[in-house]
Amino acid sequence: MQFSLFNESKSQRVIELFKRVFSASEGEAEGQVIADFVAKLIVTTAPKELIGCIAEENDNVVGCIFFSRLAVPSRQVAYILSPVAVSTDVQSKGIGQELIKYGLDHLKSLNVKLVFTYGDPSFYSKTGFDQINENIVKAPCRLSQPIGWLAQSLDGQAIQSMTGSTQCVEALNDPGLW
Numbered sequence: 001m002q003f004s005l006f007n008e009s010k011s012q013r014v015i016e017l018f019k020r021v022f023s024a025s026e027g028e029a030e031g032q033v034i035a036d037f038v039a040k041l042i043v044t045t046a047p048k049e050l051i052g053c054i055a056e057e058n059d060n061v062v063g064c065i066f067f068s069r070l071a072v073p074s075r076q077v078a079y080i081l082s083p084v085a086v087s088t089d090v091q092s093k094g095i096g097q098e099l100i101k102y103g104l105d106h107l108k109s110l111n112v113k114l115v116f117t118y119g120d121p122s123f124y125s126k127t128g129f130d131q132i133n134e135n136i137v138k139a140p141c142r143l144s145q146p147i148g149w150l151a152q153s154l155d156g157q158a159i160q161s162m163t164g165s166t167q168c169v170e171a172l173n174d175p176g177l178w
């Protein structure tokens with residue numbers, strides 16, 4: 001398994017991976033929604049605000065994650081992890097967790113302070129995410145499942161309560177994704 005940073009030469013293969021994986025797990029319509037979201041994320045996000053990581057096996061892209069910049073009131077450097085996919089045929093082998101750890105190590109090397117995500121706490125807690133109340137840090141859109149709002153600090157400091165709103169990148173700023 002090889003982990004590396006995403007670059008645009010991999011766009012098509014990554015979009016196809018998300019479409020395949022989410023069609024299998026959530027149905028074809030959701031597969032298309034996520035594929036469209038990833039395509040928009042790649043095209044509309046400034047390069048320094050988007051960090052993708054991919055897992056490859058025998059030249060096939062089998063996993064991909066994206067972190068995009070989240071503006072927070074404390075002005076700390078923060079990113080949000082979304083979306084995440086591992087190819088159906090190689091799930092439950094630890095690839096998802098390894099890929100997220102690879103990405104978090106890269107963010108630490110860039111001095112990123114906070115990382116957020118929105119998803120299943122039982123999966124993301126395996127890579128250091130904890131549930132966070134919106135009284136501490138607000139989500140950028142209204143959450144249909146507040147239990148899935150998760151965060152971790154990368155510098156060992158506790159996450160401080162912040163007053164004010166957060167702002168995600170344009171592609172994520174879609175109420176249907178939250």
Ligand SMILES: CC(C)(COP(=O)(O)OP(=O)(O)OC[C@H]1O[C@@H](n2cnc3c(N)ncnc32)[C@H](O)[C@@H]1OP(=O)(O)O)[C@@H](O)C(=O)NCCC(=O)NCCS
Pocket residue numbers: 021022025084085086087090091092093094095096097098118119120122123
């Ligand atoms: C979720 C996903 C990225 C996990 O990747 P993976 O490589 O299969 O995960 P890992 O092998 O590293 O970890 C597996 C662990 O996570 C748990 N897990 C796997 N998929 C999960 C899911 N969809 N929800 C909750 N927990 C999940 C498993 O129970 C397993 O725990 P265990 O080994 O203690 O039993 C992958 O299953 C996937 O792409 N699913 C479809 C798309 C999706 O749901 N993306 C995430 C949206 S929040």
